[in-house]
Amino acid sequence: MTDLHDLVRSAQADVGARVVAELRARLLDQPHEWVVDQLLGEIAPRFGLVAAPVHRVTGLPLTRCTLADAVAQLTAWTSERLDAECCLLAPPAPGGPLIGPAHRSPLAEVLLAEAKDLLHALLLGDEAGGVRLRRVRRCLLTLAPPADKAAVFGFLDTGTPRRALGEFEFGEVEDGLVGSGVVAALRLINRLEVNEVVLYARVEDVTAAEG
Structure with a gap:
């Protein structure tokens, strides 16, 4: 029974x-x-790894004025201000592993997403996506994160041909504001996720070099 x-x-x-x-x-x-x-x-922490999910880009319409505002906003988030606002919660030391979501406050998550969306718009955005900037010359960004952290920038991989892995050619405006935005976005992405003491990134004017 x-x-x-x-x-x-x-x-x-x-x-x-x-x-x-x-x-x-x-x-x-x-x-x-x-x-x-x-x-x-779920799986990565079991092997002592920090997963870096690919950021889902939100389209960011840009004009000269809105770009200036975005750059000013990101630049205002200095390391001191990030610390004062408790954006990072017991993160690993700089030069260590990636900073995962568990070590970021909700505010830090918003800032990180905004920085990535701006970087995507500046490097890959066009008029069809609402990016309306009068670009007058060509520049080249060379980005070389450590191999185990490169996935952070997977949102920039569109499958289109590039000069080389980690190189992005983009149009610059008259006063260099696009380059300033690229630098500001990369600085914040490094501070909130990549976690390198110095993230190697170089912007150069290829129009002048080719001319």
């Missing part, structure tokens, strides 16, 4: 099967990248 424990185990198995089936159905409805990011977030 079936006892109470058998009934409980049977009920648990039935409930478990239904929950798994429901969870599977819901996961299938989610964006592929989101599922991958969640899996990395």
